[in-house]
Amino acid sequence: MSGKIAQKIHMVDTKGQYLKIKDQVDAAVLEVIDSTWFVGGPVVKRFQDNLAKFLGVNYVIPCANGTDALQIALMTLGLKPGDEVIVPAFTYVATAEVIALLRLKPVMVDVDPDTFNVDPAVLESALTENTKAIVPVHLYGQCADMAPIMDFATKHNLYVIEDNAQAIGATYTFPDGRKQKAGTIGHIGCTSFYPSKNLGAYGDGGAMMCNDEKLAKELRMVANHGQSIRYYHDLVGCNSRLDAIQAAILDIKLKYLNDYSDARNAAANFYDKAFANNSNLQIPVRAKNSDHVFHQYTLRVKNGKRDELKKFLEASNIPSMIYYPVPLYKQKAYQEHWTTDKTLPATELLSEQVISLPIHTEMNEDILAHICETLNSFF
Numbered sequence: 001m002s003g004k005i006a007q008k009i010h011m012v013d014t015k016g017q018y019l020k021i022k023d024q025v026d027a028a029v030l031e032v033i034d035s036t037w038f039v040g041g042p043v044v045k046r047f048q049d050n051l052a053k054f055l056g057v058n059y060v061i062p063c064a065n066g067t068d069a070l071q072i073a074l075m076t077l078g079l080k081p082g083d084e085v086i087v088p089a090f091t092y093v094a095t096a097e098v099i100a101l102l103r104l105k106p107v108m109v110d111v112d113p114d115t116f117n118v119d120p121a122v123l124e125s126a127l128t129e130n131t132k133a134i135v136p137v138h139l140y141g142q143c144a145d146m147a148p149i150m151d152f153a154t155k156h157n158l159y160v161i162e163d164n165a166q167a168i169g170a171t172y173t174f175p176d177g178r179k180q181k182a183g184t185i186g187h188i189g190c191t192s193f194y195p196s197k198n199l200g201a202y203g204d205g206g207a208m209m210c211n212d213e214k215l216a217k218e219l220r221m222v223a224n225h226g227q228s229i230r231y232y233h234d235l236v237g238c239n240s241r242l243d244a245i246q247a248a249i250l251d252i253k254l255k256y257l258n259d260y261s262d263a264r265n266a267a268a269n270f271y272d273k274a275f276a277n278n279s280n281l282q283i284p285v286r287a288k289n290s291d292h293v294f295h296q297y298t299l300r301v302k303n304g305k306r307d308e309l310k311k312f313l314e315a316s317n318i319p320s321m322i323y324y325p326v327p328l329y330k331q332k333a334y335q336e337h338w339t340t341d342k343t344l345p346a347t348e349l350l351s352e353q354v355i356s357l358p359i360h361t362e363m364n365e366d367i368l369a370h371i372c373e374t375l376n377s378f379f
Ligand SMILES: *Cc1c(COP(=O)(O)O)cnc(C)c1O
Pocket: 065, 066, 067, 068, 091, 092, 094, 095, 137, 163, 165, 166, 191, 192, 193, 194, 204, 205, 206
């Protein structure tokens, strides 16, 4: 029985989430306007300090967006044209884009088909004398396996820059039981406050995280035209700022981030139960050393009918997304960095099998049950 549902179903419900905190948000935004301190200033500082406390990291350096965060991280580490940076081939383009933009060489590696994250076992095969850094991505809300990645990086003297645009608030557990938040484990962590991200602003925003004082100072300088004293430019930098209105909104939403993660997990658990016995689907595999904040709830469709399923859902007014349909090395702009005719098997498989379902902080059981029933009726 696949009944009708009155509500429109959204991939992300930023409006419903806003309505629950509207009074606080509206007041905070008006306060910034009244202060006329639109860029930088006390509100940005307050948010940056609160986020550092939440993550358990020494320094948070805000910037304009997640892509800038990655770019500023690479600029600050002083990498030179031709230096190689290892990235997963199954990720959002921004991860590799900034590498190519800085005339570094993105070296694309395969991921684990179960966790969707970079497979530490393949790092060795990507290593050359020009390798300088690794950018693991915590895809869909779950940490890449950071312990072996950090061991590998230490052994070969590489920088680790975490792309944590999708997993803010997730926690990684090391083999010795030590816990650290995603984005605070490598030399630099980068995140995005794009509206649909787990900690989303009402516009663009991003930040870098690090524990090293000198590095933090340089990141801050590079984000600000290479200056720490105004009009004295010691480094070639860029202009990348978080504005105070976004910081005020993010500071309010940060207080709810754990609740938001819980709500996403509740939705994911509902989906898991509904699809566990569907042999055509693989539900998200929970990594043994990370919790999950479900930026996306991503299934693998194993009977070759992923695209048909997507059309079927669309016809039933259920939105879904394919993150990501094309391996990076098959993208026109990145083919020059891929000089073999080999392909990466897990990346290929996932680009054909994955489908992400609606998940956000405002899901309810009626909507979830409707989506699950409709989806299961396809098979
Ligand atoms: C969103 C995202 C980014 C880029 O963030 P923006 O704020 O949109 O620039 C980078 N990497 C990943 C994995 C992302 O999901």
